[in-house]
Amino acid sequence: MSFYIAIIDYEMGNLKSVYKLLVHLNVETIITDNPKQILEADGVILPGVGAFGDAMNQLKKKNLIPVLNQIKSQHGPLFGICLGMQLLFTNSTEMGSFGGLDIIKGDVVLFDKSKVDKIPQIGWNNVKFIDPNHYIFQGIQLESYFYFVHSYYVIPSEKRNNLGLTCYGDIEFCSVVTDNNIVATQFHPEKSGKNGVELINNFIKHCKK
Secondary structure (H helix, E strand, C coil): CCCCEEEECCCCCCHHHHHHHHHHCCCCEEEECCHHHHHHCCEEEECCCCCHHHHHHHHHHCCCHHHHHHHHHCCCCEEEECHHHHCCCCEECCCCCEECCCCCCEEEEECCCCCCCCCCEEEEEECEECCCCCHHHCCCCCCCEEEEEECEEEEECCHHHEEEEEEECCEEEEEEEEECCEEEECCEHHHCHHHHHHHHHHHHHHHHC
């Protein structure tokens, strides 16, 4: 197989929607839990829908944690989506206390009910680009809107990992993170219309370089 993107299948992700978006962009794509296929891919996407603890158990069950650590050591490229972004972090307080992949240092916490209208946040919200020149934002207008569905958000330990910020109620949270060749978003690009398409297309272009 020539250039291709691997979508990691750990049975907890919006796999079909992400796959359809990549097909729309005419990108050869496979949905797989095969370590060899994942590590040989030109780019990897870690999607995610569901609970943090269950997701980590699935990654362990499929022996994918060493694969993700190897991707980090090889400097990606890796793109995380929603829960897939949260799993990259050190710890989560979702329905208990769970250790994450610890690829990016920081915590995953619940929105404070006293500071937001409702939990979860569902719908469109805008993103303030911390680094508008980053490749992932090319061709996308500043303060663009994307589609969110989440109750928890990430707090990176280091500000250098913050790539985008979003306000929900009285809380400003990190909605895009980066670390070397890793990029991840709290929102769903595959549900975010033309802005989401452009963002994923930017990732694909980066993978081809």
